[in-house]
Amino acid sequence: MLNSMEESTRRMRKFVDKYCAKSGTTTHPDKKVTEAVINGLANNNLTLGRPLCPCRFYPDKEAEVKHRTWICACDDMQIYKYCHCLLFVNKEGLPITEYLPEDHEGRVIHGFVKDPTPDKGRPLRDKAQEREKERKARPS
Numbered sequence: 248m249l250n251s252m253e254e255s256t257r258r259m260r261k262f263v264d265k266y267c268a269k270s271g272t273t274t275h276p277d278k279k280v281t282e283a284v285i286n287g288l289a290n291n292n293l294t295l296g297r298p299l300c301p302c303r304f305y306p307d308k309e310a311e312v313k314h315r316t317w318i319c320a321c322d323d324m325q326i327y328k329y330c331h332c333l334l335f336v337n338k339e340g341l342p343i344t345e346y347l348p349e350d351h352e353g354r355v356i357h358g359f360v361k362d363p364t365p366d367k368g369r370p371l372r373d374k375a376q377e378r379e380k381e382r383k384a385r386p387s
């Protein structure tokens with residue numbers, strides 16, 4: 248159980264550092280972007296008990312927590328290595344979009360962004376088909 252925003256923020260920073268190394272990504276070159284996302288994750292972790300992605304709107308946050316799709320690192324990150332919050336990006340600050348379906352919002356917004364470290368990350372890559380079905384039924 249987390250007792251303070253300070254503790255929650257510290258844990259999220261540690262998680263982000265580790266996840267960057269594991270996924271072969273980097274945090275955004277504009278530190279303000281990274282700080283805002285870490286702050287949002289830490290706040291959700293403190294108030295909801297899980298680091299729910301802070302860059303989305305949820306009609307019911309409590310219900311969303313039970314559905315693991317948007318718990319950081321979310322399904323899009325673990326399957327496609329795509330972070331729409333721009334927390335885990337390439338050195339230029341762009342999210343990896345190489346593995347996304349062509350009609351995914353990330354490809355539409357950012358175009359094709361190649362993965363510079365294809366040997367790292369995407370532990371749930373085998374779930375891409377399943378995620379696609381879910382995305383079509385429940386828009387991302």
Ligand code: SF4
Pocket residue numbers: 284299300301302317318319320321322323324329330331332333334335
């Ligand atoms: S988009 Fe996914 S990986 Fe990026 S901050 Fe949100 S939950 Fe984390």
